[in-house]
Amino acid sequence: MSKVKIALLGMGNVGCGVLKVLSMNKKQITQRSGYEIEVGKVLVKNKDKDRNIEIDKEIITTNFDDILNDEDVKIIVELMGGIDPAREYIIKSMKKGKHIVTANKMLIATYGEELFEEAKKNKVMFYYEASVSGGIPIIEGLSESLTANKIERIIGIINGTTNYILSKMSTEELEYDKVLRESKKMGFTESDPKLDVSGYDAAYKLAILSRLAFETKVDINSIYREGIESIKQIDIDYAKEFGYIIKLLAVAKEEVEGVLELRVHPAMIPINHPLANVNGCYNGIFIRGNAVGDLIFYGHATGEMPTSSAVVSDIITILRRKLDFCKQYGIKMDTKKVKPIEDTQCGYYIRITVEDIPGVLARIATVFGKNKVSLLSVIQKPRRKGERFVSLVFFTHNTLDSSLKQALNKIKNLRNVNMIESIIRLETFK
């Protein structure tokens, strides 16, 4: 297996997350990329800072030139954020022929064109999936999977902090100021939350998405922007009353060829629309293409792990594309076992019709118990007019399929039991 050396610029939360992902999924990553990935150098501001992760002191440096001049480092992963010096470091790295992965939305949104130009000139790959909505593969989606479409609109809930605040205001009926204070205390919000609550963060992301979707340069200042600071509890109430919920939306539309609408502002959306269920730290992005119709991408958006998922996937993509494209078929296929259905566990809904006679329910429950089927709830439904039997409805805790079958085999032969009418599994996504 060939080895490849990469370097990280910055070792904050996402930096630590990237190390974690590279280590915990090492087997899969090696198999998929075709390389053993070694983090050869890490750029930090302060060498002696305590970090929540084990890291070889030898590879830590405070001098960018150590990394730039290391011929073995083939990929630079920029996780510093902000414009300077990230921009300078990336350009210098490209000139040295190093491929780049970044999570820096501000940089891409403001200096993207310059950087893409530089990447092209130096024939290096430059990926930035992590810059928008953490692990949701929306950049790849727009740049690879939906290329057959003319994109007509993008409507996204793409800022975690504001969505957390609005969700909290809505469910706990609190005013904006109170939620903001609490969320600062909990560490969910930066001490200066302006970037988030005033819509700048969403605007950066919208600029990146619009550039890809509509293939146009986007001036970040051309995006209309309203924050959530003035949303009041009473309006959230009225919204609910009329079947709406308030979300901070980032909207991009091309209804007339060549003319875009680009705006970030709070908006009421119908409560039964899938985006209405995008709560808390989740993000959701609605896309309408003229061939594909309506799509929604939904997922965890904040946090070091989803972002690191995107960063590391980008690293793997670079390594794969360095190789022959046929490498994609080269992945060694395992032959994993499939568990027999009898060994699987689920909660179950079971409906049994019985004669309306005292003691039947108790006898059925006893058989369930003896066979290790633990009941979550039992409901006896009144007899329907003209029917001879009553329905007993059981919900079970997680149960082995084989235990359930055993129990039901006995139950169906019990006195006064008419029939096991329905057995349906429960899926709670836990």
Next chain:
Amino acid sequence: MSKVKIALLGMGNVGCGVLKVLSMNKKQITQRSGYEIEVGKVLVKNKDKDRNIEIDKEIITTNFDDILNDEDVKIIVELMGGIDPAREYIIKSMKKGKHIVTANKMLIATYGEELFEEAKKNKVMFYYEASVSGGIPIIEGLSESLTANKIERIIGIINGTTNYILSKMSTEELEYDKVLRESKKMGFTESDPKLDVSGYDAAYKLAILSRLAFETKVDINSIYREGIESIKQIDIDYAKEFGYIIKLLAVAKEEVEGVLELRVHPAMIPINHPLANVNGCYNGIFIRGNAVGDLIFYGHATGEMPTSSAVVSDIITILRRKLDFCKQYGIKMDTKKVKPIEDTQCGYYIRITVEDIPGVLARIATVFGKNKVSLLSVIQKPRRKGERFVSLVFFTHNTLDSSLKQALNKIKNLRNVNMIESIIRLETFK
């Protein structure tokens, strides 16, 4: 601009859709692929069949060898479905060095390994995004964007027909047989619906997804399968009563390394889970990765256009990867105009506090009318205890931002109007 010739095998709904997409988005497709794509040959069974699309008779053939031996045809798009002769045609085409795009789930699920092997041997690209859930980019997601993850589970609503039937049973309180008959009549269901309603179609798709997610060969017969034929209205009712909805789920889990759970069956899911809102002809796929957390892909699944979106995007991907990878930066960027916010249209929610005096509402409504702001509804809220003012809540139809501003400028100066408290846009996704 270079030209490239492709051939279609099959000219049913999806075939026609592919021609439509290639023509309506020609400008974008050419720009993104770097090629002018010409459909050079089309294989059909019956040359004289009437088709709902204009197509040059010259390129239609009933003889596959015409296509196989045409050196200029670089990409074969297989849209015939079924195993034979699709399998044979694809293998022969690969041996001739032609790249392949297919929408054939049955073929990939049953003979995938053989075909991938053949593609590798002949160094051709082989894409099949359209084989699962139409235009939802789930194949690309699993094979490219989520490669940093160990996938822990996939839970999908991936069959349109059964989801349509279950949604209809649930909303219209009809029994299975009745909905099935109606849906056949409407053309939503095949005359032999067994592939769909017994869960075979979902099992094929689950096999394809599991292969990618867990990197293992999957024997289609190892997937546990239950259909929706025995779902009764009464169980849908009870499910609702306890906060559940019934969906046909395709479930794949790897909880113990090397051992998979693979099953297709109806299941109750919590009504407030995002997948519960995947109704009618939509599909939704839930994925949990150990880095990215929970993701959902949601979109139109059936119909010629979403499927064609996937097929054509695959064609573009092949053309791009044939070229230098740097081609991705080579896309010509437009400089599109951004519409001033004043020229955009939205519905609006407006809350105005006024003194509780007769005639205020009428005067406000008159000003809205004069300024072309059309009202959808007006509600006067009773005065809250201890407050001097009452709230008037207005919902407007689509309104020009500039018209609204004009109206509000006048309204705020009206007698007895206290303040315009809130202006929030509506987004109805129409």
